[in-house]
Amino acid sequence: MAQRAWKPWLFLAPALIIYLIVIFVPSIYTFYLSFFNWNGVSPQKTFVGLSNYIQLLTKDNVFQLALKNNLLWTIASLVFIMGFGFALALLLNRKLKGRVAFRGIFYFPFLLSGIVVATGWSWMYNPTNGFVNKLLASIGLESWTHAWLAEPKTALPAVFIAALWQGVGQPMVLFLAGLQTIPADPYEAAIIDGAKSHQRFRYITLPLLRETFVIVFATTMIGSMKVYDIIYGMTGGGPAESTQVLSSWMYYQTFKFANIGTGSAISFFLVMVTMVVIIPYVFYTTKKSHV
Amino acid sequence: MAASARTLPDMWFTWGGTLGSFYADNGMTKDLTQIAADQNWSAKYNKAALDMVTYNGKISGVPIHLNVMGMWYPKSVYDKAGLKAPTTFAEFESQLQKLKDSGVTPLAFGSKGGWHTMRLTEQLLEHFAGPQLHDKLNALDASWNDPAVVKTFEKLKEYTDKGYFPKGYSMVDPTEAEALIYQEQAGMINEGTWFDGTITAEGFDNSKFDVFSFPTEQTPQRASVFAEMFQINGESDPAKQDAAVRLGEFIADYITKNGHGTPATLNAPVSDATPHVSALLDSAKAGGFLITDQALPQEVVQKLFEAQDKVALKEWTPAQAAEEMEKAAQTYKSRKK
Numbered sequence: 001m002a003q004r005a006w007k008p009w010l011f012l013a014p015a016l017i018i019y020l021i022v023i024f025v026p027s028i029y030t031f032y033l034s035f036f037n038w039n040g041v042s043p044q045k046t047f048v049g050l051s052n053y054i055q056l057l058t059k060d061n062v063f064q065l066a067l068k069n070n071l072l073w074t075i076a077s078l079v080f081i082m083g084f085g086f087a088l089a090l091l092l093n094r095k096l097k098g099r100v101a102f103r104g105i106f107y108f109p110f111l112l113s114g115i116v117v118a119t120g121w122s123w124m125y126n127p128t129n130g131f132v133n134k135l136l137a138s139i140g141l142e143s144w145t146h147a148w149l150a151e152p153k154t155a156l157p158a159v160f161i162a163a164l165w166q167g168v169g170q171p172m173v174l175f176l177a178g179l180q181t182i183p184a185d186p187y188e189a190a191i192i193d194g195a196k197s198h199q200r201f202r203y204i205t206l207p208l209l210r211e212t213f214v215i216v217f218a219t220t221m222i223g224s225m226k227v228y229d230i231i232y233g234m235t236g237g238g239p240a241e242s243t244q245v246l247s248s249w250m251y252y253q254t255f256k257f258a259n260i261g262t263g264s265a266i267s268f269f270l271v272m273v274t275m276v277v278i279i280p281y282v283f284y285t286t287k288k289s290h291v
Numbered sequence: 292m293a294a295s296a297r298t299l300p301d302m303w304f305t306w307g308g309t310l311g312s313f314y315a316d317n318g319m320t321k322d323l324t325q326i327a328a329d330q331n332w333s334a335k336y337n338k339a340a341l342d343m344v345t346y347n348g349k350i351s352g353v354p355i356h357l358n359v360m361g362m363w364y365p366k367s368v369y370d371k372a373g374l375k376a377p378t379t380f381a382e383f384e385s386q387l388q389k390l391k392d393s394g395v396t397p398l399a400f401g402s403k404g405g406w407h408t409m410r411l412t413e414q415l416l417e418h419f420a421g422p423q424l425h426d427k428l429n430a431l432d433a434s435w436n437d438p439a440v441v442k443t444f445e446k447l448k449e450y451t452d453k454g455y456f457p458k459g460y461s462m463v464d465p466t467e468a469e470a471l472i473y474q475e476q477a478g479m480i481n482e483g484t485w486f487d488g489t490i491t492a493e494g495f496d497n498s499k500f501d502v503f504s505f506p507t508e509q510t511p512q513r514a515s516v517f518a519e520m521f522q523i524n525g526e527s528d529p530a531k532q533d534a535a536v537r538l539g540e541f542i543a544d545y546i547t548k549n550g551h552g553t554p555a556t557l558n559a560p561v562s563d564a565t566p567h568v569s570a571l572l573d574s575a576k577a578g579g580f581l582i583t584d585q586a587l588p589q590e591v592v593q594k595l596f597e598a599q600d601k602v603a604l605k606e607w608t609p610a611q612a613a614e615e616m617e618k619a620a621q622t623y624k625s626r627k628k
Binding site for chain 1: 294297319402403404405457458459460461462464588593596600601603606622626
């Protein structure tokens with residue numbers, strides 16, 4: 001019995017030790033540093049209590065904008081990336097000609113690095129020679145042409161469209177995997193009972209995809225909170241800091257300005273905002289599921 | 292990261308100003324003052340280069356490059372518009388409209404990242420503030436909420452409103468702005484002594500271009516300059532430190548003999564492949580000011596980039612931009628107290 005109790009721990013130990021050393025301890029140390037004024041190399045760290053957090057919330061207008069942008073980005077990701085991913089999965093789960101090729105085409109951008117996507121889309125948005133403006137002009141919509149990345153109102157949505165193009169493949173594949181685990185029997189029974197297609201979708205497909213939704217929601221949410229590379233590559237946080245997000249502003253504070261305490265405080269905001277949403281959601285959904 | 296973990300190599304490349312001072316101020320670099328005296332560096336290296344690698348009276352790096360900035364222009368564009376290099380600020384401004392009328396983009400600047408447009412901003416500031424106030428502003432010893440700063444931002448706004456910059460320039464990559472110059476579709480760009488080599492590397496003929504000093508109309512007429520250097524790890528083994536210094540000097544000599552960029556050494560021969568370097572070096576003889584993104588603390592530099600964009604996008608007035616710059620300077624100073 002005793003052996004049965006400690007055996008799982010023995011198998012977990014290597015991964016747990018690495019996790020503790022690489023993730024947990026540095027996270028706690030980062031939290032500790034968020035209460036100090038420190039440039040990262042000086043032997044002296046000045047304890048400033050909650051001052052870094054207060055400064056961010058009351059005086060740093062870029063941080064406040066970054067927080068707002070992160071929340072908007074997350075909402076947009078959950079609605080559009082999840083939504084389009086789900087719609088594509090439903091479509092490509094049908095017996096269509098060439099559906100395997102289409103699955104590959106839609107998944108392909110997800111395999112590209114964020115910087116590659118950022119470079120390509122930056123050229124597409126180029127105000128003078130970019131594909132987007134050229135296309136609009138060629139179909140008679142010249143008045144719609146725009147310096148998409150150069151204006152604060154359009155910059156973040158323009159970057160998000162690039163991120164949507166890149167990111168939609170991941171939820172699509174996860175939803176497809178979920179859809180393929182649903183057996184045909186309940187659908188056949190429902191058809192015999194006279195259920196219409198929207199009823200089959202509402203009462204069979206959606207409930208049986210609950211676990212997939214948990215996974216997709218969690219990965220999309222965490223990914224959107226951590227968004228960095230595509231923004232850094234396309235706008236560098238500009239114009240006029242209008243596309244800064246928490247990760248990019250944390251990078252600026254930590255590595256460009258050597259304000260380690262402020263950068264650490266931003267990273268803890270990031271963790272806290274993610275936790276506040278994700279923990280209740282995962283608890284709520286897993287309680288209702290069998291996983 | 293390496294600095295934070297105290298795992299810096301025996302020597303590393305860096306720029307002068309606030310980028311190199313980070314290591315020196317935190318006691319990570321070897322003090323080379325005695326070595327410089329023993330080996331008579333003052334007879335070997337350009338004084339401006341030595342000044343830019345000196346912090347608190349201590350030489351903290353082996354200078355390798357001294358870069359001088361100037362306004363480069365395609366000769367064909369100037370010929371077509373019937374223009375010659377301007378010698379006064381009024382002439383410079385009148386040329387902008389003439390260049391626009393001739394069908395090119397007068398100012399090839401791309402503000403993505405902020406630093407490219409900053410090169411124009413700092414020239415305007417030198418013109419309006421003059422050398423003394425400009426130096427004080429960079430040292431944060433004078434208020435940025437000053438009429439000279441407001442005038443500088445007013446000019447940026449005016450040039451933006453008149454369409455002198457590329458369309459959507461606040462997010463144009465500097466390399467895209469450079470491409471306009473190579474293709475002779477723009478009037479001028481602010482680049483440094485390396486630009487001869489860059490033009491050639493991009494497959495164009497650098498003899499088709501020329502360069503002039505921005506007419507600040509100040510005395511002395513100063514150019515924007517910056518140095519590149521090797522710093523030596525102050526915690527390395529003394530034998531390795533000596534070897535690192537020798538390697539740094541060897542590289543500086545190699546650069547001098549082979550004409551890579553602008554050497555920091557005195558009387559370096561100028562290669563035929565870089566026909567504009569002599570003129571640029573001469574332009575700095577009367578004096579130079581350290582390029583802004585190395586002169587100011589990095590968080591104040593970032594605020595300057597934000598201010599440039601917000602003025603161009605009409606989110607801040609020039610007066611607001613000057614106020615915000617001063618706020619950023621004060622915040623930085625209070626943090627460092």
